[in-house]
Amino acid sequence: MESFVWEWGSLLLRWLHIVAAMAWIGSSFFFMHLDTSLKRTPDIPVGEGAAAWQVHGGGFYEMRKYFVAPEHLSPDLTWHKWQAYTTWLSGFVLLAWIYYAQSRLTLIDPAVMDLSAPAASALGVGALALGWLIYDRICRSKLGESETGLAAVGLLAITLVAFGFSQVFSGRGALIHTGALMATWMAGNVFFIIIPNQRKIIAALLKGERPDPSLGKQAKQRSAQNNYLTLPVVLMMIANHYPMLFGSKATIPLIVALVTFSGAVIRFFYNVRHADHARSPWWAWAVASAGLAAAFVLALVGSAGGRSVLGLPPQAEGPPVTTLAAATPPDHVVELVAGRCAMCHAAEPVWDGIGVAPKGVRLDTAEAIGRQAEAIRLHVVLTHNMPPNNVTEMTDEERGVIAAWLENTAR
Numbered sequence: 001m002e003s004f005v006w007e008w009g010s011l012l013l014r015w016l017h018i019v020a021a022m023a024w025i026g027s028s029f030f031f032m033h034l035d036t037s038l039k040r041t042p043d044i045p046v047g048e049g050a051a052a053w054q055v056h057g058g059g060f061y062e063m064r065k066y067f068v069a070p071e072h073l074s075p076d077l078t079w080h081k082w083q084a085y086t087t088w089l090s091g092f093v094l095l096a097w098i099y100y101a102q103s104r105l106t107l108i109d110p111a112v113m114d115l116s117a118p119a120a121s122a123l124g125v126g127a128l129a130l131g132w133l134i135y136d137r138i139c140r141s142k143l144g145e146s147e148t149g150l151a152a153v154g155l156l157a158i159t160l161v162a163f164g165f166s167q168v169f170s171g172r173g174a175l176i177h178t179g180a181l182m183a184t185w186m187a188g189n190v191f192f193i194i195i196p197n198q199r200k201i202i203a204a205l206l207k208g209e210r211p212d213p214s215l216g217k218q219a220k221q222r223s224a225q226n227n228y229l230t231l232p233v234v235l236m237m238i239a240n241h242y243p244m245l246f247g248s249k250a251t252i253p254l255i256v257a258l259v260t261f262s263g264a265v266i267r268f269f270y271n272v273r274h275a276d277h278a279r280s281p282w283w284a285w286a287v288a289s290a291g292l293a294a295a296f297v298l299a300l301v302g303s304a305g306g307r308s309v310l311g312l313p314p315q316a317e318g319p320p321v322t323t324l325a326a327a328t329p330p331d332h333v334v335e336l337v338a339g340r341c342a343m344c345h346a347a348e349p350v351w352d353g354i355g356v357a358p359k360g361v362r363l364d365t366a367e368a369i370g371r372q373a374e375a376i377r378l379h380v381v382l383t384h385n386m387p388p389n390n391v392t393e394m395t396d397e398e399r400g401v402i403a404a405w406l407e408n409t410a411r
């Protein structure tokens, strides 16, 4: 019963988190687009504001932006902040739900560092808080004055963060924490900088004073940072479902750097394009593709490294899936899997906290194991994603036995 409650909690939290994130990122995209598409208009003095026209849902919108503030402010102001707060709060609870409450399965990999559950959670939360403080300092420093400089330092920081996390957490734990820190920067930018600055601007206006223009500029800097972080963050959030990305501790930081870079370059393309279609920087796609191709190669190298540790010959091309899919394993493989996997992957799992076979993958009969041959290759041989953090202490020799079965079947 308890495990069903955990599963439902996880489902509902994830639902909320995804919907809130869609609303937040949607508004971030919208306002970046709006800002870049603004054109001068005769009825707003030069340098004071601009306007853009849009058509949507059968009507026309004339959007006007006042760079500092209009003379008369409407009392009906829509604030855009709860999308960000809800995304961060639901994300944090989800992180705690999956990675802190069930850390033995998800966060702690004794082969990386044998942390206790409280230590692992404290390390995760502490890193998020410290990571925000350092990031905020960097943005306020001299470096923050140059947009390109800040982007370069940001990319370096993200790479170092991924490296740090990969030294203490499981691969998926490292990726989700890297993403969570980037998301904390984004939400922190809204909560600590953008919204407070907007409040100060409004307070000055109400007093009949001219607001300090640097407040608006600082808010704009952080909002642009958020915009560039959106695509990489979303990738980090789904990355933990793709063990190829964290097959090797050594390749994690570079893979993170490459996908972050590529995601930001794709955002750059759209930001320029929205300002002026004729100037669309098509080269950005070539650069982003090159970055992603490099990440792909690294992910391959990462798992090939795993193979050589096992003493297996490098495999240029996997054997045909069809042969493997129908391959019924010999008895010693069935026994091995029963001892290392079937306590979770069975019709009625006996592992504490597992209520149904995870992801519907059952490994309790020879036939069922045969059907999962390709998945077993991916999660046990090519990567060490299963058993999760090696909770059932599968040895390298045993992985070798499974690998040999898959090889033989292929021939």
Ligand code: HEC
Residues within 6 Å of the ligand: 105, 240, 241, 337, 340, 341, 342, 343, 344, 345, 351, 354, 358, 359, 361, 363, 372, 375, 376, 379, 380, 386, 387, 388, 391, 392, 394
């Ligand atoms: C302690 C419980 C446990 C043990 C033992 C275990 N698994 Fe899993 N397995 C899980 C969980 C939990 C998931 C779901 C992971 C997720 O949601 O990303 C999973 C997922 C999988 C998947 C599907 C992955 C996907 O993303 O589609 C495969 C295949 C798999 N396990 C194979 C194995 C094999 C083979 C073994 C034994 C060598 C094994 N597992 C041992 C808990 C376990």
